[in-house]
Amino acid sequence: MAIRYQCDRCGKRLEPDDPNRFVVKIEVFAAADHITITQEDLKRDHRREIARLLEQLDKMDPDEIEDQTYRSLRFDLCRECHRAYLRDPIGSE
Numbered sequence: 212m213a214i215r216y217q218c219d220r221c222g223k224r225l226e227p228d229d230p231n232r233f234v235v236k237i238e239v240f241a242a243a244d245h246i247t248i249t250q251e252d253l254k255r256d257h258r259r260e261i262a263r264l265l266e267q268l269d270k271m272d273p274d275e276i277e278d279q280t281y282r283s284l285r286f287d288l289c290r291e292c293h294r295a296y297l298r299d300p301i302g303s304e
């Protein structure tokens with residue numbers, strides 16, 4: 212059975228090799244992920260801080276944790292929606 216594609220924006224049916232099918236891939240991640248560790252940081256006792264973070268993580272929804280760290284999204288779009296998407300990729304209109 213062939214994989215069925217449809218536009219994630221308007222629902223229009225798209226063929227797998229459709230020249231009118233466009234793929235949008237979005238990666239969202241925290242920009243502060245790459246933290247610089249200083250000499251001062253290394254000297255500090257982090258055990259209490261880590262225990263506190265683990266306690267926080269324990270109470271959080273796993274999906275919520277993932278949303279805060281890394282998220283990758285993929286959408287299929289038809290030609291019209293692709294054009295509309297490129298006009299306003301972050302929905303600021």
Ligand SMILES: [Zn+2]
Pocket residue numbers: 218219220221222223288289290291292293
């Ligand atoms: Zn569409």
